[in-house]
Amino acid sequence: xxxxxxxxxxxxxxxxxxxxxxxxxxxxxxxxxxxxxxxxxxxxxxxxxxxxxxxxxxxxxxxxxxxxxxxxxxxxxxxxxxxxxxxxx
Numbered sequence: 001x002x003x004x005x006x007x008x009x010x011x012x013x014x015x016x017x018x019x020x021x022x023x024x025x026x027x028x029x030x031x032x033x034x035x036x037x038x039x040x041x042x043x044x045x046x047x048x049x050x051x052x053x054x055x056x057x058x059x060x061x062x063x064x065x066x067x068x069x070x071x072x073x074x075x076x077x078x079x080x081x082x083x084x085x086x087x088x089x
Contacts, residue, residue: 040083043081 050072058066 036083036086040080040087043076043080044085047073049082050076 038061050069054066054073058069061069
């Protein structure tokens with residue numbers, strides 16, 4: 001748990017550089033489970049978005065674009081399985 005700068009006991013840089021340093025420290029002190037959760041949210045949203053594109057505009061697409069979109073849906077589906085496996089440990 002982070003302590004306020006006045007209680008941390010060390011030097012605290014002020015201004016813009018201090019806020020960047022504090023942000024960097026908080027980002028790297030975050031448990032990795034939170035990072036995996038954030039990645040999972042992004043993968044699921046990309047999966048849903050590409051599937052929605054396929055479902056609503058698939059009939060207008062050329063065969064090449066349709067092939068790429070189906071491939072993207074399959075890739076994000078497999079990637080969500082990999083990330084879910086990482087979450088289950």
